[in-house]
Structures are given as C-alpha cells and as structure tokens.
Amino acid sequence: MGELDTATITRAYARWAPVYDFVFGAVFEKGRKASIEAAERIGGRVLEVGVGTGISLPDYKRTTKLVGIDISEPMLRKALGRKRDLKLDNVEALSVMDVGHLGFPDASFDVVVAQYVITAVPDPDAALDEFARVLKPGGEIILVNHISAEGGLRRSFELQFAPIARRLGWRPEFEWARLQAWIDRNPNMRVIERRPMPPLGHFSMMRFGKAA
Structure with missing residues (x-):
C-alpha cells in the first residue's frame, strides 16, 4: 500500500479549503467537541495540529490558550480570518508547519490535539x-481519527477505496496496531482512553498520557 506525500496532501487540502466546513463540519462535529472537552479538562496551553480552517477554535473557552498549525496555507488563511472576525484573542498563533518537524521547544504544551490528522500525514510515527x-x-495527546476495521465488509470497502482516498489527501487503512506499536516503543507514553465516536463508531477518540 502506497504512502502519502506532502505535495499530494498540500494540493488536496488547497482544493478542500473553500468547501471543507460545509462538507465535513457536521460529520466531524461530535469528535471535534469531545476532543475539546477532553483538552479543557487538562487546561493550560493547547496545540491544535491540523487546525485547518479553524472551525474548532470558537468552541474552546476563551481562557484556553491556543496555538494552531497546518500544512495548508489556503486552509490557514480561513483560520486567520475566523480568529480576526470572532476576536479570538486566546489564539496565540496560527502557523504553516510540517507536523513531522514542529518548530517548538520541548515540553511547550499541556495538551496536543490532532483531529482527523494522523491518517493525513506522510509519516504518522x-x-x-x-x-x-x-x-x-x-500532559496528553488527544487524537480523533478513523481506525480501520479489522475485517468484514467495512474492511473490504476501505481497501477498495484506498487509491481514491489518497488522491483526496488521506489514507483509509490505518489500524490500531500501528498506534499500539508506537506506544510500545515509547515507555513514557500510555493509553488513557479509546472511545468510539459518531457516526456509527467510524471514528475514535484516543487519549495518550505522558509520564509525569
């Protein structure tokens, strides 16, 4: 199975930018709000990775300090407009950045939130x-993402849909075992929660804690 590359992802999300909120806003709403609620139970300074058009920014409390990054400049322009129009002064910065090379010092954030991101990057690990x-x-890493079915009709559909999905900017085949293997390689990280999300449990919210 082929991997995604940065150029493919960047082109795909430039195309999605004008219609992303309309197409995906309602579909992703439950997972988006669940991850925000989980982040705000921890509090402090939050990094939202793949902030996109900034659709989630107004859902955070104004007391939550936010930094958002995204690989797509067209998507980020919409987020900057949202920050300006809604006067979201708690948003410290919105920057174009590669998730594989974050331009922040070690231990900069209390929470890292990545909603529908980890299957849309070239190197998830x-x-x-x-x-x-x-x-x-x-602190905690909070992911909301599709996790592949281990068998059955949904698994067959995901495999058939994979070539189209990559052209759209994401990979549909992404198994929990890949995340578990990463946890196993990082003894300072642990799984706190793995919870199915609507619609139909197709997505999951996953929380990983870093040892204090």
Whole structure:
C-alpha cells in the first residue's frame, strides 16, 4: 500500500479549503467537541495540529490558550480570518508547519490535539514523536481519527477505496496496531482512553498520557 506525500496532501487540502466546513463540519462535529472537552479538562496551553480552517477554535473557552498549525496555507488563511472576525484573542498563533518537524521547544504544551490528522500525514510515527516531544510531562495527546476495521465488509470497502482516498489527501487503512506499536516503543507514553465516536463508531477518540 502506497504512502502519502506532502505535495499530494498540500494540493488536496488547497482544493478542500473553500468547501471543507460545509462538507465535513457536521460529520466531524461530535469528535471535534469531545476532543475539546477532553483538552479543557487538562487546561493550560493547547496545540491544535491540523487546525485547518479553524472551525474548532470558537468552541474552546476563551481562557484556553491556543496555538494552531497546518500544512495548508489556503486552509490557514480561513483560520486567520475566523480568529480576526470572532476576536479570538486566546489564539496565540496560527502557523504553516510540517507536523513531522514542529518548530517548538520541548515540553511547550499541556495538551496536543490532532483531529482527523494522523491518517493525513506522510509519516504518522514521526508526527507522534513530535507530539510527544513538545508535550509537557503529565500532559496528553488527544487524537480523533478513523481506525480501520479489522475485517468484514467495512474492511473490504476501505481497501477498495484506498487509491481514491489518497488522491483526496488521506489514507483509509490505518489500524490500531500501528498506534499500539508506537506506544510500545515509547515507555513514557500510555493509553488513557479509546472511545468510539459518531457516526456509527467510524471514528475514535484516543487519549495518550505522558509520564509525569
């Protein structure tokens, strides 16, 4: 199975930018709000990876300090407009950045949130390594993402849909075992929660804690 590359992802999300909120806003809403609620239970400074058009930014409390990054400049322009129009002064910065090479010092954030991101990056393991690096001890990585079915009709559909999905900017085949293997390689990280999300449990919210 082929891997994604940065150029393919960047082109795909430039095409998605004008219609992303309309197409995906409602579909992703439950997972988006669940991850925000989980982040705000921890509090402090939050990094939102793959902030996109900034659709989630107004859902955070104004007391939550936010930094958002995305690989897509067209998507990020929409996020900057949203920050300006809604006067979201708690948003410290919105920057174009590669998730595999985050431009932040170690232990910069109390929480790293990545909603529908980890299957849309060229190297998920490198991205997770960077999330863990910039996370403070005692903090959490919160992912919301599709996890592949292990068998049955949904698994067959995912495999057939894979070539189209890559052209759209994501990979549909992404198994929990890949995340578990990353956890196993990082003894300072642990699984806190894995919870199915609507619609139909197709997505999951996953919380990983960093040892204090």
